[in-house]
Amino acid sequence: MATDYAVLKKGGFMRQKQKNNFSLRLRVVGGNLTAKQLAKIAEVSDKFGDGYVHLTSRQSVEIPFIKLDDIDEVKAALAEGDVEPGVCGPRVRTITACQGAAICPSGCIDTYTLAKELDDRYFAKELPHKFKFGITGCQNNCLKSEENDVGIKGGIQVQWKESDCIQCGVCVKACRSGAITLTDGKIFIDESKCNYCGRCTKACPTNAYDETHGYIVSFGGLFGNHINKGNTVIPFIEDHDKLLKVCDAAITFFEQNAQAGERFKFTIDRVGKEKFEEVIKEAYANG
Numbered sequence: 093m094a095t096d097y098a099v100l101k102k103g104g105f106m107r108q109k110q111k112n113n114f115s116l117r118l119r120v121v122g123g124n125l126t127a128k129q130l131a132k133i134a135e136v137s138d139k140f141g142d143g144y145v146h147l148t149s150r151q152s153v154e155i156p157f158i159k160l161d162d163i164d165e166v167k168a169a170l171a172e173g174d175v176e177p178g179v180c181g182p183r184v185r186t187i188t189a190c191q192g193a194a195i196c197p198s199g200c201i202d203t204y205t206l207a208k209e210l211d212d213r214y215f216a217k218e219l220p221h222k223f224k225f226g227i228t229g230c231q232n233n234c235l236k237s238e239e240n241d242v243g244i245k246g247g248i249q250v251q252w253k254e255s256d257c258i259q260c261g262v263c264v265k266a267c268r269s270g271a272i273t274l275t276d277g278k279i280f281i282d283e284s285k286c287n288y289c290g291r292c293t294k295a296c297p298t299n300a301y302d303e304t305h306g307y308i309v310s311f312g313g314l315f316g317n318h319i320n321k322g323n324t325v326i327p328f329i330e331d332h333d334k335l336l337k338v339c340d341a342a343i344t345f346f347e348q349n350a351q352a353g354e355r356f357k358f359t360i361d362r363v364g365k366e367k368f369e370e371v372i373k374e375a376y377a378n379g
Contacts, residue, residue: 095160098181099330100114100163101180101181102179102181103177103179103184104118104119104177104178104180104181104275105115105117105158105163105177106154106180107324108156108157110157110283111300112158112160112161113156113157113158113160114156114158114159114160115146115155115156115157115158116154116155116156116158116166116177117148117152117153117154117155117177117178117179117180118133118152118153118154118155118170118175118176118177118178119152119175119176119177119178119179119186119209119215120151120152120153120186121186121187121201121204121207121211122151122187122188122189122207122208122211122227123151123188123189123191125153125175127176128173129173129174129175129373131173132169132170132172133153133155133170133173133175134171135169135173136155136166136169137155137177137358139169139291140155140158140162140165140166140169141156141157142156142157142159144156144172150186150188150224150316151186151187151188151189152186152253156184156226157297160348160349163244164169169260169355171326172347174279175211175259175342177277179215180220180222181222181224182218182219182220182353183216183217183218183219183222183223183342183350184214184215184216184219184222184223184224184225184343185222185224185225186209186211186215187207187210187211187214187226188207188224188225188227188235188240189204189206189226189227189228189229189235190205190224190227190229190234190235191203191229192204192227192229192246193229193246196229196230197260197294198229198230198290198294199229199230199234200229200246200247200248200288200289200290200305201227201229201232201247201305201306201307203229203246204229206227206244207225209336209376210225210339211228211347212337213336214267214339214343217343218326219343219346219347220346220347220351220352220353220354220359221243221352221353221354221355222355223241223343223346223356223369224240224241224242225240225241225242225243225244225339226239226243227243227244227245227246227276227299227343228242228243228244228245228246228335228340229245229246230245230246230247230289230290231245231247231287231288231289233245235280236315237313237316237322238310238313238320238321238322238356239313239314239315239319239320239322240310240312240313241311241312241314241322241342241346241355241356241357242309242310242311242313242339242342242356243313243322244307244308244309245307245308245309245310246279246291246305246306246307246308246336247287247289247305247306247307247328248263248288248289248290248303248304248306248307249288249303249304249306249330250281250286250290250292250293250302250303250304251283251301251302251304251327252279252300252301253299253300253301253302254279254300255297256298256339257279257298257300258297258300259274259277260364262295262296262297263272263279263291263292263293263295263296263300263301264279264363265290265295266291266294266295267289267291267292267335268291269285269286269287269289270282270285271285271286272292277303279300280343281374282350283350285323286313288306288308288328290303292321304330305326305330306329306330307328307329307330308327308329309324309325309326309329309335309339309351310323310326310343310355311324311325311342311360311372312324312356312357312360313357313370314355314357318355318357321359323365325368325372325373325376326372326373326376329346329360330353330377331358331371332377332379333379334376334379335377335379336379337375337376337379338372338376338379339374340374340375341371341372342348342356342372344378345359345368345371346359349363361369
């Protein structure tokens, strides 16, 4: 029987230049692997590969030099260590994420939990072209969220509490966007300048800010042959369910409107930015 290379690629096995050799891309959600998984990956690489792995630009692991005849045995061995193959081609790829609030002092959201949720919701969904999610925990943007088809960035919306403020001015100095001023013993926040970074409330010694944690979502980002920074439609999404509705709407828009081989950004451009934004705003309003 002839080898169905398209099926193998769908399952994460990418043909190498060396005949009958494949580089296997693994499913690594949010960049996290357990010690058990790492040990099994090393074992499989030694036994079936060339004794090394490649770390990809999207936080995955690839095991090169897997032989065609060994593919089924490789998948079975990896499963013993709770390791799954990833995907390639026109479908939703594994979700990437920084370490977020669980680890990083700057983090505004739990990025890994969200990455797992989105991966469970969308992983390997068939679409006209590949589709990538990236989640970053704050405005430091270590993961470069806007370079993804859908980028999610953590943020904090703040409300000053006058009764708890000692007028020390630490928050004014912490704000990198010049959104906060201290005048006559009162804090003023220029909403047009605030980027929801949360540096003010993290720096405040008396917890003089009420915090609302949420998401800044961008659409249509690209990197590679074409570079494009995704655009934000809703400035700040504080409700988790609304975030999921907006993500659902973005993928459905792409699924229904994209031409085969067309990336999300170009679908938005062709169909119309205004029409796309209407879809996202409606999903947000009804979420």
